[in-house]
Amino acid sequence: MAARGDGIEGRLPAYEFVMKEPHLLIIGYGNTLRSDDGVGPRLVEAVGTLRLPRVRTLLCQQLSPEHSGLVSLAGAVIFVDAAVDAPHTVQLRELTPGPTTQLFAHAADPRTLLAFARDVFGHAPRAWWLTIPAVNLAFGEQLSPETEAGYQEALAHIKMLADEFGQVNSPAELAAHHF
Amino acid sequence: MSKRIVIDPVTRIEGHAKISIYLDDAGQVTDAEFHVVEFRGFEKFCEGRPFSEMPGITQRICGICPVSHMLASANAGDALMAVSIPPAADKLRRLVNLGQIIQSHALSFFHLSAPDFLLGWETPVAQRNVFGLIQSNTDLARAGIRLRQFGQEIIEVLGGKKIHPAWAVPGGVRSGLSEEGRAKIRAWLPESYATARIALDLFKKTLETHQRELEVFGNFSSLFMGLVTPDGSWEHHGGKLRFTSSEGALVADQLDPQRYAEFIGESVQGGSYLKSPYYTPLGFPKGIYRVGPLARLNICERMGVPQGDVELANFKSLGKGAVTASFLYHYARLVELLSAIEFVERYLDDPELSTGPLRADAGINSLRGVGVSEAPRGTLFHDYTVDPDGLLQKVNLIVATGQNNLAMNQTVAQIARSYIHGQEITEPVLNRIEHGIRCYDPCLSCSTHAVGQMPLRVRLIAPDGAVVNEVARG
Numbered sequence: 001m002a003a004r005g006d007g008i009e010g011r012l013p014a015y016e017f018v019m020k021e022p023h024l025l026i027i028g029y030g031n032t033l034r035s036d037d038g039v040g041p042r043l044v045e046a047v048g049t050l051r052l053p054r055v056r057t058l059l060c061q062q063l064s065p066e067h068s069g070l071v072s073l074a075g076a077v078i079f080v081d082a083a084v085d086a087p088h089t090v091q092l093r094e095l096t097p098g099p100t101t102q103l104f105a106h107a108a109d110p111r112t113l114l115a116f117a118r119d120v121f122g123h124a125p126r127a128w129w130l131t132i133p134a135v136n137l138a139f140g141e142q143l144s145p146e147t148e149a150g151y152q153e154a155l156a157h158i159k160m161l162a163d164e165f166g167q168v169n170s171p172a173e174l175a176a177h178h179f
Numbered sequence: 180m181s182k183r184i185v186i187d188p189v190t191r192i193e194g195h196a197k198i199s200i201y202l203d204d205a206g207q208v209t210d211a212e213f214h215v216v217e218f219r220g221f222e223k224f225c226e227g228r229p230f231s232e233m234p235g236i237t238q239r240i241c242g243i244c245p246v247s248h249m250l251a252s253a254n255a256g257d258a259l260m261a262v263s264i265p266p267a268a269d270k271l272r273r274l275v276n277l278g279q280i281i282q283s284h285a286l287s288f289f290h291l292s293a294p295d296f297l298l299g300w301e302t303p304v305a306q307r308n309v310f311g312l313i314q315s316n317t318d319l320a321r322a323g324i325r326l327r328q329f330g331q332e333i334i335e336v337l338g339g340k341k342i343h344p345a346w347a348v349p350g351g352v353r354s355g356l357s358e359e360g361r362a363k364i365r366a367w368l369p370e371s372y373a374t375a376r377i378a379l380d381l382f383k384k385t386l387e388t389h390q391r392e393l394e395v396f397g398n399f400s401s402l403f404m405g406l407v408t409p410d411g412s413w414e415h416h417g418g419k420l421r422f423t424s425s426e427g428a429l430v431a432d433q434l435d436p437q438r439y440a441e442f443i444g445e446s447v448q449g450g451s452y453l454k455s456p457y458y459t460p461l462g463f464p465k466g467i468y469r470v471g472p473l474a475r476l477n478i479c480e481r482m483g484v485p486q487g488d489v490e491l492a493n494f495k496s497l498g499k500g501a502v503t504a505s506f507l508y509h510y511a512r513l514v515e516l517l518s519a520i521e522f523v524e525r526y527l528d529d530p531e532l533s534t535g536p537l538r539a540d541a542g543i544n545s546l547r548g549v550g551v552s553e554a555p556r557g558t559l560f561h562d563y564t565v566d567p568d569g570l571l572q573k574v575n576l577i578v579a580t581g582q583n584n585l586a587m588n589q590t591v592a593q594i595a596r597s598y599i600h601g602q603e604i605t606e607p608v609l610n611r612i613e614h615g616i617r618c619y620d621p622c623l624s625c626s627t628h629a630v631g632q633m634p635l636r637v638r639l640i641a642p643d644g645a646v647v648n649e650v651a652r653g
Contacts, residue, residue, distance in 0.1 A: 011373065011376075011377055012318040012319060012322050012373075012374075012377060013318075013322055013325070013370045013373050013374060015318070015321055015325075031239065033236075033239045061239075064286075064327075065286075065290060065309070065324045065327065066282075066324050066325070066327050066328035066331055068324065069324065069325065069328060115310075116313075116324075119310075119313050119314075119317065120313055120317060120320055120321045120324060121321065139224065
């Protein structure tokens with residue numbers, strides 16, 4: 001590994017984590033050309049049009065390391081994705097940072113991104129993984145009826161969390177709040 | 180009994196692949212092969228679609244280099260319309276491609292490759308990854324992440340989103356550079372320069388202790404191909420094609436990309452969905468050529484920016500004629516990264532990017548059009564044939580990774596011959612072989628335009644076809 005005397009000590013850009021304005025970051029990821037796989041970005045795009053207070057949205061095809069910086073600056077984050085695993089219901093699970101899966105794979109784990117945010121940028125926010133059952137992953141831009149139903153249920157979850165988040169006024173309150 | 184050793188999957192590359200290594204009875208390597216096991220089929224299912232949709236469709240071949248496909252596709256559309264796009268649009272396309280090069284090269288160096296040569300081949304696989312890099316030097320890992328973020332910001336500022344921006348279209352681009360966007364990009368420059376310089380110095384230091392890698396990680400004679408400007412400078416978008424030899428001699432120059440089929444052939448090999456392009460005047464497989472950063476620096480005479488030109492001279496000093504060591508793809512990548520930042524800064528001072536016409540409008544004026552652009556990994560061709568209504572009749576995509584296929588085969592074979600001599604195959608040896616592939620930073624999703632994933636296995640196969648051993652990964 002780069003050791004003292006390599007000439008890079010002291011030259012690396014300085015960085016200090018500062019929580020400027022706690023906001024709720026909602027990330028929708030998936031391929032919008034693969035039918036139900038696009039439910040995450042589609043849902044979060046719709047959330048963005050609602051202009052909910054203190055809510056920011058991010059759409060992407062897959063999670064990648066540079067998202068960890070944005071995640072670290074959030075007061076809380078919701079990851080929204082399609083899921084093909086059983087059970088075939090909308091699931092909202094609170095997450096904690098975890099190791100270790102590839103961050104570039106199509107099945108990237110948001111817990112890995114949280115670990116990046118904590119280890120690289122100094123802060124991992126409270127986080128939830130909101131998954132919506134996916135039935136059809138063929139090429140196409142339409143959602144199946146099952147996923148469309150899950151979309152509506154997931155939207156309700158997001159609105160509820162955003163409303164509760166809006167009532168929290170400080171990082172300390174956020175850490176203690178039971179959502 | 181002869182053996183075949185299979186590494187499957189190859190890790191820390193984009194996509195899925197496996198490597199087969201063939202041993203004779205004495206345990207000596209006889210041959211090696213790099214297989215791509217994805218099948219995508221974009222070339223077929225695009226038939227019947229309007230050509231105007233292609234920049235959006237082909238972007239979805241890959242989540243890592245969608246910008247490259249968007250640009251090559253838009254260029255092909257320009258050719259079908261037989262238009263010259265407005266100068267501002269050309270500059271804006273170049274700016275977004277520079278962002279693409281920055282983000283892709285930063286990803287390749289810091290996340291995919293550096294864990295190997297910075298942490299060491301002997302480091303356990305569980306630590307020899309970006310998490311290990313974070314633990315060893317958090318500041319360096321963060322700088323690398325933010326450097327990639329800079330490239331992504333350029334793409335988002337111009338295209339509206341980081342991945343799959345529907346921005347470059349046949350005839351031009353949808354929008355210019357706002358003053359807010361210009362300021363946003365400019366604010367990143369000091370940190371990005373610093374990180375790029377650090378990465379270069381770090382790699383130069385690495386070379387002091389990696390001489391064997393220089394010698395045996397894909398060090399062989401081949402042609403090199405890429406785009407150049409009319410005066411032979413580094414080019415990443417537009418321009419003409421140039422082939423040079425390992426001796427540094429000019430083989431062919433200022434070739435029209437529209438006529439690529441006259442000098443590039445494609446060979447299909449068994450056991451892989453990856454096609455193998457070659458320089459047709461020399462036939463297959465003598466016509467092997469490499470593309471990407473190593474090739475682009477070999478074929479050009481200058482980068483065209485001050486710091487880049489200095490580093491280009493340093494890079495070229497490592498070769499006799501051309502730089503032939505594939506391990507130095509990493510070095511070339513960093514020279515391009517630094518140069519790209521310099522070019523971005525130059526474009527930020529150009530007011531034309533915010534003013535003037537951005538689109539040329541025309542109908543179908545040619546039934547066949549070829550678009551070419553230098554993706555971070557190498558030259559990318561989109562070849563479209565349409566009917567008079569602009570519906571696609573035939574699509575041919577030649578991507579960078581496919582053009583490096585034969586070179587990757589040779590690289591794997593060379594590394595295997597150097598490290599496998601009838602002894603036990605250790606994890607560090609296997610990782611060196613995988614790293615030989617990573618030197619090319621292959622994007623396998625693009626190269627086979629696949630539709631899905633396949634289960635991947637490690638197989639040891641005897642000459643009679645019997646599976647001697649099998650290990651599943653992933």
